[in-house]
Amino acid sequence: MSHEAPQGRSFRIGGLVEAGSVVRDKDALTVRFRVTDTAKTIPVTYTGILPDLFREGKGVVAQGKLGSDGVFHANEVLAKHDENYMPPEAADALKKAGHPIDRTAFAGQKGR
Numbered sequence: 001m002s003h004e005a006p007q008g009r010s011f012r013i014g015g016l017v018e019a020g021s022v023v024r025d026k027d028a029l030t031v032r033f034r035v036t037d038t039a040k041t042i043p044v045t046y047t048g049i050l051p052d053l054f055r056e057g058k059g060v061v062a063q064g065k066l067g068s069d070g071v072f073h074a075n076e077v078l079a080k081h082d083e084n085y086m087p088p089e090a091a092d093a094l095k096k097a098g099h100p101i102d103r104t105a106f107a108g109q110k111g112r
Helices: 088-095
Strands: 011-017 030-036 040-048 059-067 072-079
Touching: 030 059
Parallel strands: 040 072
Antiparallel strands: 011 030, 011 059, 030 040, 059 072
């Protein structure tokens, strides 16, 4: 959001899947959703099979590239993580917002 994202390079974003933001395209493999740290939000698009633990309101890490359209184009999505798997700024924002952070072991896997 502060325009400090690497341009033309893959990187990771992390936060919560914003409630009410998940929209599946008719092809059933493309999904659009928003990732938030409760203060800022970024739109994400992903084509593939989402992890079983992917849910609105739950933690997510996505790897991909930020497009010139401001959409994060993910090529990998991991679900159910704790603050060790998200940017420190996102974890701090979630804590300040009073959102409980799941401290269990990381359980997300690509495509599962």
